[in-house]
Amino acid sequence: MKRLWAPWRLEYVKSGKEKGCVFCKAGTCRPGEGLLLYSGRHSLAVLNKYPYNNGHLMVAPLRHVPDIESLTGEESADIFRLLAHSTRILTESMAPGGFNIGMNIGKAAGAGIDDHLHLHVVPRWPGDANFMPVLADVKVMPEHLTDTLARLLPHYQSIG
Secondary structure, eight states: OOOOOOHHHHHHHHOOOOSSOHHHHHTTSOTTSTTEEEEOSSEEEEEOSSOSSTTOEEEEESSOOSSGGGOOHHHHHHHHHHHHHHHHHHHHHHOOSEEEEEOOOSGGGTOSSOSSOOEEEEEEOTTOSOSHHHHHSOOOOOSOHHHHHHHHHHHHTTOO
């Protein structure tokens, strides 16, 4: 029997829901801490602790807002500027064939964190939808989160 190594899954299974807002907490970190890649004037980029694929990150406003209508024009512009930087950085450092980018707004839409707006940025590669999720409810993640953080972090330091 072959074994799959996914060290963060057991932590996820055993842990309850985190207290406080993960995005607000990330906004108080320095880049490289708490999976934070970048924190700017109005937005931040953070790796997803339980990613769908390697490089799965999220872009969120620094301010705790639940929906798009609550954003200021400056916040909206900054979020989409950071989204563009993030896809460029992922393209240069991981060479994906495409991206899934999206928001789930509200519990009914599938939002796991419904009180702080955020965008998911999921790099995709041809053939990355392997057979394991169908047969064993397991997703193979070939790179550890700390390695992904170390790979992407230098690219975010050049954002001004």
